[in-house]
Amino acid sequence: MRDGASVSEIVEHEVTAPWEGVLVEPAAGGGAGVLVLAGSSGRVERRRARLLAQQGLVALAIRWFGGPGQPAGICEIPLETFVAGVDLLRSRGVERVGVLGVSKGAEAALLTAVHEPLVDVVVAVSPTALVWCNVGPGLDGHRHPYRSSWTWRGRPLPFVPMDDSWRPTERADGPVAIGGWYDLSERTFATHLDTAAIPVERARADVLLIAGGDDAMWPSLRYAEQLAARRRAAGGSIRLISHDDAGHRPRFPGEGPAESSKTFRYGGTPHADASLGETAWAPVIDALRAAGAPSVSVSG
Template structure:
């Protein structure tokens, strides 16, 4: 069992798990575009001795209904909470859109000591879903910092207007198309991981059907290396978007989206990444 659980309601819906045997390090767990609190992953990390906090960062009271102009201060407040509890190392583990949030937060908040980015992007994207005003168009940034929207890449809506057949679809090609359509915006929307003081671990599968996370991870790693900064990338060519760590149950198939990979390949990537994750999150 992970230890003591605390249900938190302010300033966001959250779960804080205190381990039976604390190791002095703390982790913020961010899910992807579901917006849910990833209780299972939070419990797994608490079982390893980490003070673990999972938060709902959109879709809750007072928050935008979608990933639309989400203030990065939301995640800084989570850092504040763990800092106030005496954590000696604070990391963020984010998956998919949560990885985008984790990377951007670490760029702006120097108290983040490490980021584990699972199935990441190397770009800041536009909103997915409505903002506080209930509007989805025109496209806006997914994120703000100090009240200002971050530069972003919009989506090319012609992809969504095309006929993709019946059943679940792979939306990776929509991101690839949008990069070509808005090529002039890629440079300003690139996530500047060379400005992060945090350690960085990237985990990605080459068969990701949501977006090209392995290509993005390689771009992020290249930016770090060009700046002479450390980075580690754990990857498998046959894994998809839903990387599964030891002890996690497989996610059910989606009727809407294809995620790529297989349960077996996703689990193999998760197993290969588990020890690097624990060593990245732990106190040096």
Template sequence: MNVDEQELTEPWQGVMITPATGSDTGVLVLAGSSGRIERERSRVLANHGLTALSIRWFGGPGQPPGICEIPLETFVSAIDLLESSGARRICLLGISKGAEAALLTSIHDRRVDAVIALSPTSVVWGNVGPGRDGQRRPYRSSWTWRGQPLPFVPYDDEWTPEEPDHDGPVALRGLYERSEEKFADMVHAAEIPVEKARAEVLLVAGGDDAMWPSLPFAERLAARRHATGAVRLVSRADAGHRPRLPGESPAPASPHFCYGGDSVADAALGATAWPHILGLLRGDHVDSGPLS
């Protein structure tokens, strides 16, 4: 399919990719803690007839260098741009910290019709990297809304990785599990109230996620959501933190982090989720229930 690709510089760096024939559906595509603009994923969506917008939401000009007190209004502004470009159906698709942002934005902005959370969390976490002041400590919320930090779970600084070779890639899942245990009294306030979102919700998670326990997180989100609306959870036991959608390249190996899964399992999870992702983006309704 022919597409038009527009580079953005204001109010944030990004790319908007639009089918040449136009589209009534706009998808805001959010990366995780890599901070990158999700060009390849946006191109895949545009090639299926959807307008895709991906923005740099931290680490760019005028933004905090880390994921620290990021205003959720950043994503509201991106929704404004999609609407002004002709989108009548608004969808959010995020992975990892981008999924955290997508879920929270869908709660605060009633214009969101659908949210797809890949490798999500069920709670708000403390900052990843420095804030505008250049400081990483003390821990602060990853997000704000109307100038107020959202309640969050901080990290247990006494945690150490189990890997004997500390110079190699590290699995951080234990850090998140340990932090929830240590700060159990803060978890309830930090839970993402996904049941308040008007949007329909699709969750995608791998059981072998080594970055954080996204499948248990997704199960918790699904349980909350079932109380008020439809939700679908797509999972695969051997997939890791980075599911790959059909048409995407395999995720590169990292010298810093273990993500779990492998290229085959991660692609298989993406392939299983893909018809549900496309269907939801195009306006199909979510039927509640797990799908593994």
């Protein structure tokens, strides 16, 4: 919570169609709202939605894969899934709509803003600058051959595949850092990079990026810097908040440390991840509530 900010009373509504989710609203109502997207965990980000609603925002957190009628993995997910979330927020009287996503959810948030002009602001946490291939199976149950993570109007977006020759350097019985897999895949499929780049300069929305320099999942700070450079080269504004020692999972005030994983190394430390989240929290709330922030960078 920001210094001096009051916590609003909130009301929760379960959402069952067209996807599972929760809508959390300030009891007094709100003119700004946000669609909240998890990454490859696939969970409904209920706690994050509550924290945002306590700041006066109408927050909608949804399950966007792995639910009834959805692909089991992140494979050819229609961006219209997220546009429907924007439409639901608009139907609740929200005038300024944001999309806040983490990791693959940040990829979705940026792409939704590129294709849907009704998005007013994007908050991309641990983002990518590229469209990547599927993570897990599609509706057909198959993981391979690689396909795009996303579609728009029924057409898959150009993407970068993964180079499956990559092998981790860690012990086989411990969590793995897969950032090197993405680095290798970029080199192997260098001819795909231009067409798979996220054209953030086409988004009408304000853009706020949050990234840690010790991200072990993928190089989110490098990607955030690429997004910022691309946007600024086109004359657009963008804000980047970073922390050199934070990892893939920055934590906002009130969330507590992220759960440990037996599968992946995410990088960072609990202190650095919390520090980045605390630094970013006020800018996040300000960006979601009001007009876009000036084009500046903050690092720690």
